Structures are given as C-alpha cells and as structure tokens.
Amino acid sequence: MSDSTTRSATDTAAPSTNRDLKKGSLAALRGLLPFLQPYRGRFLMAGIALVVAAGATLAIPYAFKQMIDLGFGAHAGLHSAERVNEVFVALFAVAVVLALATAARFYTVSWLGERVTADIRSAVYGHVVQQSPAFFETTQTGEVLSRITTDTTLIQAVVGTSISMALRNILLFAGGLVMLCITSPRLTAIIIGLLILTILPIVMFGRRVRKLSRDSQDRVADASAIASEILNAMPTVQAFTHEDIESKRFGATVENAFATAMRRIRARALLTMLAIVLVFGTIVFVLWLGAHAVLQGTMSGGDLGQFILYASIVAGAIGALSEVMGEAQRAAGATERLLELMAVQSEIRAPAQALALPPRAANGAALTLANVTFAYPSRPDSAALAHLNLDIRPGETVAIVGPSGAGKTTLFQLFLRFYDPQQGTIRLDGVDIRQLALHDLRGAVGIVPQDTVIFSADAMENIRYGRADATDEEVMRAARLAAAHEFIERLPNGYKSFLGERGVRLSGGQRQRIAIARALLKNPPLLLLDEATSALDAESERLVQAALEVAMQGRTTVIIAHRLATVQRADRIIVMEDGRIVETGTHRSLVALGGVYANLAALQFHNVHVEHSHE
Known part of the structure; x- marks a missing residue:
C-alpha cells in the first residue's frame, strides 16, 4: 500500500474511532478557547458583574453581625433602633446591587452561551461538508448530527451557565474563607482541615462520573445514527416489512442509552449525596464548637451569626462547584467529541498555490488520464482502476461501458476529485487537476447522476x-x-x-x-452523464434523451451507459473490465471485433427481442 493510501485512511478515520484524547478530561475544554476569544469584551463585562455580585453577597453576613451586635448585643443602647435602621437600609442597598449585578451577569453569560454554541455548530458543519467521500464511508451521518446538536447543547450549558456559576462560587468560596479566618481563625483552621479530608473522596468518585458521562453521550449518538439510517431508507424498510424489526433494534439502542444514562445519573446522585453529607457534616460540627464558644463568652453572638452565614456561603459554594464539575465533565466529553470531528482532515485539499484553467474553448474541455491506478481507502488491497490511459478531445462524446464493478463510476469520482489516484495523473485542459482549486475544478464539471x-x-x-x-x-x-x-x-x-x-x-x-x-x-465545459436513462420508461427516456442531446452541444461529454441507444450516438466507446480499458472504438467496429462489447450488445439485443415477443 502506498503512503498516500495509508495517510488517506488515517486522516479520514471515523471520529468515533479516534478516542486517544484524554477522555472526558477537563483539559479538553481548552479546545473551546478559539471560539471564546472573539468575545473577550463580553467576558470582561460578565466578570465585572460577577465580582460585584459576589462582593454584595459576601457583605450580607457582615451586615447581620452589625445588626446583632449593635442592635441586640450587650452594648446596645438608646440609639440601637437608629443603628438597626441604618443596617437595614444598607442591607437593602446591598440587595439592589446584588440584583442588578446578577441580572447583568445572567444576560451576558446567556448571550455568550448562545453565541459560542452557534459558532461551534457552524464551524463543525462547515468542516464536515469539506470532507471527501472517504470520510462518509466510515462515519454515519447520525453520529455527526448528534455531535452538532446534542454535544453543542452541553457546551452551551457550560459556557452560558456553568463557567459563570463556577467563577461565582470560587469567588464566594475564597471570600467566605477569608471572612471566616477574620471571624474565627481557630474554627476556620478546623473546618479547612476537615474539608480537605472530605474533598478527596468526592474527587475520586467524580472520575467515574466523567467516564459514564462520555459513555452516555456515545450511546445517544448510536441511537441517532440508527434512526437517521432507517428514516432515510423507509421505502426499503417497508417493502421488506421490517418496521417491527427496525423499531425493536432502535428500541434496544435507546434502552442501552437509557441504561448508560441511569448509571451516570446514579453516580451523579451518589456524588451529590456524598458531597452534601460530608461538607455539611463538617460545618455542623464546627458550628457546634462555635456555639460552645459563645456560651463560654469567648465569641460574640454577632460573630457566631456571621460565621454561620459565611460557613453556609462556603458550603453552598462547594456544593455548587461539585454540581458544576459534573456539568463541566459532561461538556468536556462533548468538547472532546467535537474536537475529534474538527481534527479529521480531508486528504483532498486544494494546493497552496493553485493554477488557473486556460480560457474555455468553444467546443469543451480536453481530458487526459495517464497511467492512473486507484484503490478506495476502505478497500486498499483491491484496485478499482489499474494503469489507465485515456485521451478525450475537446467536444468529443465518449461512452464508457462495461459490466458492474468495471470502474466506470470510479472514473467520474476521480474526475471530480472526490478521491486522488495513488498513481498517475488526470489533466483537464492540460492542467493536473491536483494543481487546481477544488472550486475551479468542480465548477468546470457538470454531472447528471x-x-x-x-x-x-x-x-x-x-x-x-x-x-x-x-x-x-x-x-x-x-x-x-x-x-x-x-x-x-x-x-x-x-x-x-x-x-x-x-x-x-x-x-x-x-x-x-x-x-x-x-x-x-x-x-460546464465537461459534462458527465452517469446512466441518466437507465431506470426510465420508453416515453421518459425519449424526453430525457432529447434533453441530453441539447445538453451535450458545445461541450465534452463522458457517458456511463448500458443502453445502446445512448452508446451508439457516442463518437467513441471505451469498454472497461476489472478497472482496465480492454476495447476502444465505434459501435460498428466493436461489434465486428467480437469481444466484450459484442457480448454486451448481443445480450441486450436478445433482451430487447424477448421483451418485444412478450408484448
């Protein structure tokens, strides 16, 4: 096998088989950076709103401390009512700031989620439609659609919600921890030590959730692939009465996806339960110590109230971060799958410095094949074409005939550069088609499939x-x-x-x-007709044949045809067998030769005679 064949098979491998990336690793989210960078200004606005909202939240416990100590504590006096009023006015002002900042943050990050998701969908789809047919030989369209829809929706949740929630709770956790240290260093040291012990099992269990998230997404993609395949072949399914069979097959795939999703959900539920029990158990224990400190007079009631609120903020932040981590892990799996798709490179690429076609001739284009050998990437050991040489003059009509599997349709795919031959060259008007921009090449070729x-x-x-x-x-x-x-x-x-x-x-x-x-x-100067009348009745064939006669005027035409009515009009007939040209000539000369074409013609004449005898 040639190097180009090996590269072709590798470059266009189905994305579902390229799973060597860090599976579900949060590092995969770095792949989103190119989509996020154009909106740095929006992220800055969201960040400012986020900091303001977090600051307002962290100010609330301090206001409660002031209210308790100044209004109801041992030092409360004649002016305690005024102090309480001032504290409540300040508290309401903080609430207004919090509301405005939260609304601004929500709007900005939601816009970012929608915008980035739309960009990713467009980028992935634009990349997929540039792939060569070799990519679609090994990739189901349902798999691609699942990645463009389901996976991007998960990313939308992360960009539009989870990143903001993560940053908000990191700020609350850090700020709350600082305020806990200011309020009571001793209790804070105890709570930090216990939280470290509780986080370790949460992280370990989170790895299992990450793997199950990726598996769940893959099973959903499998179901989408089967549904897409069957819905595109409904006439065949119904003709063979396979409706129940296909429904059961799809149902089995859906059940498999459901079972995988339930394993993920159970793991997520256990992770959430574990986080809540361990974190809040730690906090309750520390608060019990604080309550005894107040009873012993080493801590004020306001300090304890402030400590309780800051501890609740820290605990809530940790719980929210564990929830966000689960979403982020699912999004990491989705990002990984999309990056796999984006990493697939088509082996059919336009040259960096493309040549231009010469000005179009009045009677069409010249087409030349020199020693062309080709095997499909999915069947590298079986040559579809072998050492083919062919010279088609401008304005000439050439018919290509031969048994099924002779390589006729493969020729058309090479003319359009859906594939490149492993050996030899194809020239259009004297220019190697590999030196042409794909748009220019395909713009010069018309096809009636x-x-x-x-x-x-x-x-x-x-x-x-x-x-x-x-x-x-x-x-x-x-x-x-x-x-x-x-x-x-x-x-x-x-x-x-x-x-x-x-x-x-x-x-x-x-x-x-x-x-x-x-x-x-x-x-176009070059027209390809691929058995354009093979499945038509006599009246339709007459109309289509008349239309083809018009279409063939003033251009070079290459026809794949079995019907002799079409073949006989050609200037030249090329007979192919097993990927090789075995005979060339006119209808009359080839019949006289008594070879492959004569046998095909005799068989068709016999079938025509039998059909007429039955009428």
Whole structure:
C-alpha cells in the first residue's frame, strides 16, 4: 500500500474511532478557547458583574453581625433602633446591587452561551461538508448530527451557565474563607482541615462520573445514527416489512442509552449525596464548637451569626462547584467529541498555490488520464482502476461501458476529485487537476447522476442549485432546454411548487430532467452523464434523451451507459473490465471485433427481442 493510501485512511478515520484524547478530561475544554476569544469584551463585562455580585453577597453576613451586635448585643443602647435602621437600609442597598449585578451577569453569560454554541455548530458543519467521500464511508451521518446538536447543547450549558456559576462560587468560596479566618481563625483552621479530608473522596468518585458521562453521550449518538439510517431508507424498510424489526433494534439502542444514562445519573446522585453529607457534616460540627464558644463568652453572638452565614456561603459554594464539575465533565466529553470531528482532515485539499484553467474553448474541455491506478481507502488491497490511459478531445462524446464493478463510476469520482489516484495523473485542459482549486475544478464539471438528488425546496431553487447566482429567467431557460418546463408549469404552484423530500412528488424522468436543467444552468465545459436513462420508461427516456442531446452541444461529454441507444450516438466507446480499458472504438467496429462489447450488445439485443415477443 502506498503512503498516500495509508495517510488517506488515517486522516479520514471515523471520529468515533479516534478516542486517544484524554477522555472526558477537563483539559479538553481548552479546545473551546478559539471560539471564546472573539468575545473577550463580553467576558470582561460578565466578570465585572460577577465580582460585584459576589462582593454584595459576601457583605450580607457582615451586615447581620452589625445588626446583632449593635442592635441586640450587650452594648446596645438608646440609639440601637437608629443603628438597626441604618443596617437595614444598607442591607437593602446591598440587595439592589446584588440584583442588578446578577441580572447583568445572567444576560451576558446567556448571550455568550448562545453565541459560542452557534459558532461551534457552524464551524463543525462547515468542516464536515469539506470532507471527501472517504470520510462518509466510515462515519454515519447520525453520529455527526448528534455531535452538532446534542454535544453543542452541553457546551452551551457550560459556557452560558456553568463557567459563570463556577467563577461565582470560587469567588464566594475564597471570600467566605477569608471572612471566616477574620471571624474565627481557630474554627476556620478546623473546618479547612476537615474539608480537605472530605474533598478527596468526592474527587475520586467524580472520575467515574466523567467516564459514564462520555459513555452516555456515545450511546445517544448510536441511537441517532440508527434512526437517521432507517428514516432515510423507509421505502426499503417497508417493502421488506421490517418496521417491527427496525423499531425493536432502535428500541434496544435507546434502552442501552437509557441504561448508560441511569448509571451516570446514579453516580451523579451518589456524588451529590456524598458531597452534601460530608461538607455539611463538617460545618455542623464546627458550628457546634462555635456555639460552645459563645456560651463560654469567648465569641460574640454577632460573630457566631456571621460565621454561620459565611460557613453556609462556603458550603453552598462547594456544593455548587461539585454540581458544576459534573456539568463541566459532561461538556468536556462533548468538547472532546467535537474536537475529534474538527481534527479529521480531508486528504483532498486544494494546493497552496493553485493554477488557473486556460480560457474555455468553444467546443469543451480536453481530458487526459495517464497511467492512473486507484484503490478506495476502505478497500486498499483491491484496485478499482489499474494503469489507465485515456485521451478525450475537446467536444468529443465518449461512452464508457462495461459490466458492474468495471470502474466506470470510479472514473467520474476521480474526475471530480472526490478521491486522488495513488498513481498517475488526470489533466483537464492540460492542467493536473491536483494543481487546481477544488472550486475551479468542480465548477468546470457538470454531472447528471443516475440517482438525482432533489432537495427540500421548490422547483426553482432545485434547478438554481446548478448556479446559485442565476436569475429566474435563466433557470426557466435551462428548464425549457431540459424539457422540464412543461411539467413544472403543470405543478400546483409552478416553479414555486415544493417538490417533497428527495423529490417524492416527481417521477424518475422528471427528476432526471431537473438534474439536466441544473447541468445546463451551470454550463460546464465537461459534462458527465452517469446512466441518466437507465431506470426510465420508453416515453421518459425519449424526453430525457432529447434533453441530453441539447445538453451535450458545445461541450465534452463522458457517458456511463448500458443502453445502446445512448452508446451508439457516442463518437467513441471505451469498454472497461476489472478497472482496465480492454476495447476502444465505434459501435460498428466493436461489434465486428467480437469481444466484450459484442457480448454486451448481443445480450441486450436478445433482451430487447424477448421483451418485444412478450408484448
């Protein structure tokens, strides 16, 4: 196997198999930095609001201390009522500041969560659509969709909520700890020592939660992949009466995802219970010591009240941080999965310094293959094409025939540079296609596939897919040339008629004429026709054939066809077998040769004769 084949298989490996990153590690969240950096100003605003809100929260216990000691303590006097009023006014002012800062923080971080998530979704989708077909040979679309939707939603929760909550509670924890030390150093030293002992088991148990979070996300992706596959093949599923079987298969996958999710939920519940019991048990014990200190007169009632409130803030901060840590671990798993997807690189890349195609000739493009050998990345030991040499002149119509598996469709995929050959070169108008920008190469090639893709849009937009900037008049002109105008006009809303998902409202011949109209609108110098009439009835074939005759004028045309009516019109016929060219000539010369083509022709003539005899 060549180095390029090895690299190809590696670069486009399914992301689900590239699991060598630190699984669920919070370090994976560093991958979000490129998406966060453009919004540094917003993060600064959120940070300011966060500090103000945390400061206001930490001021509340001190206000209570003043109220207790000055208003109700041993030193309270004639002016205690005034002091209490002042404290309550100050307390209300702190509450107003807290409310404003919290609202500002919530709005800012929520905006950041939505904005960053939208950017990530766009970036991942934009990266995926740039991948070569080799990527989609090994990756299910449902898996990709799960990552773009479910995983980005988890990231949204972290960016829009969890980061803010984590920073807020870190500030409250640090500030509360400082105030505890000021209030009672002895009790604070005891509480810190006990909290360290309680945090260790929480951290150890958190690792299991992290692993289960990643497993849960993977099982959801599996269910999405199966659902996507089956929904895209419903006619086949129903034709073979597999509805119940597929429902059970999907149900089993959903149950597997549910079981995995329940293991994660149980672990999270135990982690939360463990954190609450250990942390609050520690605090209750320390407060018991404080209560005895007040009884002994070594501590004031206000100091104890302040200590209780600050201890509650610290405990609440630790509990919230453990909850945020669980969310962050889930988001780390999601980020890891998205980074896997973003790390996949297509082996089909435009050169750094692309060459330009020469000015277009009036009669089409020249196409040359020199010693081309190719094997698909998923089947590297089986050559689809072997040492192929072919020279197609501008304006020539060349038909490629041969049995299934001969390599005909593979040629088209190489012409469009969906793959690169392991050996040899393909030149368009004398330029190696690997030296062309992909947009320029594919812009010079039009294709009418055997299975036409119709998008969920109206007829006008489906034809305009051939050239996005075409006017309505240009679209209708292409439709007329493709013999599609009449049937489109008969649709309920004409060119604005919705054609249904995958064109279910159109016949096979109508879909083919839409594809021909697209190719005509694109107006490429090189036209590829992939068995464009193979599945049509006689009337549809006649209409499509007439449209193809128009489409082939003034351009080079390469046709994959089995029907001799199409083949016989070609200037030259190339006969392929096992990835090699075995015969070349016209219909008459190849029949006279008595080789592979003659056998194919005789078989087809025999089938035609049998069909007529039964009519």
